[in-house]
Amino acid sequence: MKELKVELASRSYKIKIGQDVLQDLGQELQSVGFKGKLLIVTDENVSPLYADSCLESLEKSGFQTRVFSIPPGEESKSWMWAEQIFSAALDFNLDRDSGIVALGGGVVGDLAGFIAATYLRGVAYVQVPTTLLAQVDSSVGGKVAINHSRGKNMIGAFYQPRLVLIDLNTLDTLPFRELRSGMAEVIKYGVIRDDIFFKELYRNLVTTLEQEKEFLEYIVFKSCLIKADVVSVDEQEGGVRAILNFGHTLGHALEAATDYKYFNHGEALHYGMLLASRLACREGLLDLKSLNLIEDLLCRIGFKGLPPVLDADKIKKGLTYDKKRKEGKMIFILPERIGRVGIYDSISQEKVDKLLLDFFKEFY
Ligand code: NAD
Ligand code: GLY
Secondary structure, eight states, X not given: OEEEEEOOGGGOEXXXXXXXXXXXXXXXXXXXXXXSEEEEEEETTTIIIIIHHHHHHHHHTTOEEEEEEEOSSGGGSSHXXXXXXXXXXXXXXXXXXXXXXXXXXXXXXXXXXXXXXXXXXXXXXXXXXXXXXXXXXXXXXXXXXXXXXXXXXEEEEEOOOSEEEEEGGGGGGSOHXXXXXXXXXXXXXXXXXXXXXXXXXXXXXXXXXXXXXXXXXXXXXXXXXXXXXXXXXXXXXXXXXXXXXXXXXXXXXXXXXXXXXXXXXXXXXXXXXXXXXXHHHHTTSSOHHHHHHHHHHHHHHOOOOOOXXXXXXXXHHHHHTOTTOBTTBOOEEEEEETTEEEEEOOOOHHHHHHHHHHHHHXXX
C-alpha cells in the first residue's frame, strides 16, 4: 500500500492507495478515530459491487452501519437528494460522534462530503473513491458541493475528509468511458505541474488504458501527490489552487451548455484543456510544439465528439456563471510550457468568441 499526506495542520489526513484495501476499511477507520455509527452514502451502480465488502469489514470492527444509495449521475448532486440523506441520517440517529463514508465516484463524494460538512454543523467523513476521476481528484482537497439550477457546485464548502482510502481494484468494473474521463484529470496534472509525468503518460498511455495495475498505482499516487501539494499550500483557493482548474473554465461552460447530460466531467475537461492550450498558443504563451504534444495526448485517449447542435450563446452564459470570475473578468489557467501554467484574467471576450468560433468550424 502506498501512502501520502495532505498537510493541513489539524485538518491533515492520509491518502492510502492499494489493491483489495476495502476489506481493511473497518480497521482503517478505527485507526483515524471513527467509532459508533457510520452512514455509507453510495450510488445504485456502486452499491451492489462494493457495499457488501465495506459492510463486512465495518461490522467486523464493531461499527453500526446503514447504507443509503442515490441514483447514479450528476442530477443526484442536488438539494432534493441531500434532503433525503439528511432524513436518513436523522432516522439512524447519527450523532456528532458518528461518521459518513462516501463510497463511489465524484458525485457521491461531493454530495456525501456536503452532508458531512453541514449535518449537525459537521461530522467526520471518509472518502472511498471508486472512479479514476475521484481517486485522482475529487476525493482529495475537501471541495464538497451540490448543484443549483443556475450552476454546478454552487452550494458547498471546503471540508476535509479524515482519510482517503483508494482501492485500485474497484477500477476493474469501471466502464471504459469513465476511465478515459479520469485520464483527462491525470493529464491535467502533467500539464500544470510536471513535464516528466506528462512524458511518462505520453509513453505509457496504452498501458494505462489497459489498466496495468502497477502503472495505475503510480499515476494515482503521482496525481494525488501533486494535488496534495497544491492544496496544502492553498486550501481555500485564494491563489495557487486555481491552477487545478486548468481546462475547467471552458469545460464547465460546455457541460452547462449541454445541460450536464451529454458530456461527463472528464470529457468536457478534455475540450476545456484543448481550448485553453490553443488560447495560450494564440496569446504567445505556449509554443506550437508543446500545444501539439498536449493535443496529441488528449486525442490519443479518444473522446466522443460534440453534440449535433451546440449553442455558442449557451456556452457564453455558462462562462458568466463561472465561480472563478472576479469583478466580472473571466479567469483562465493557461499553460506557459508543459509543467507550468499561469493564471490570467485579461483575456477579452472577443478572443474567447473567436476561439470558440474557430473550434466550432472543425465540427459543424
Ligand atoms: P460519477 O460519480 O457520476 O461516476 C461515474 C459513473 O461511474 C457513475 O455512473 C457511477 O455509478 C459509476 N461508477 C463509479 N464507480 C464505479 C465502479 N468502480 N465500477 C462501476 N461503475 C462505477 O462521476 P465522476 O466522474 O467520478 O465524478 C464527477 C463529479 O465529480 C462531478 O460532479 C464533478 O463536479 C465532481 N468533481 C469534484 C471535484 C472536487 O474537487 N470535489 C473535482 C473534480 C470533479
Ligand atoms: N478540482 C479542483 C480543485 O479541487 O481545486
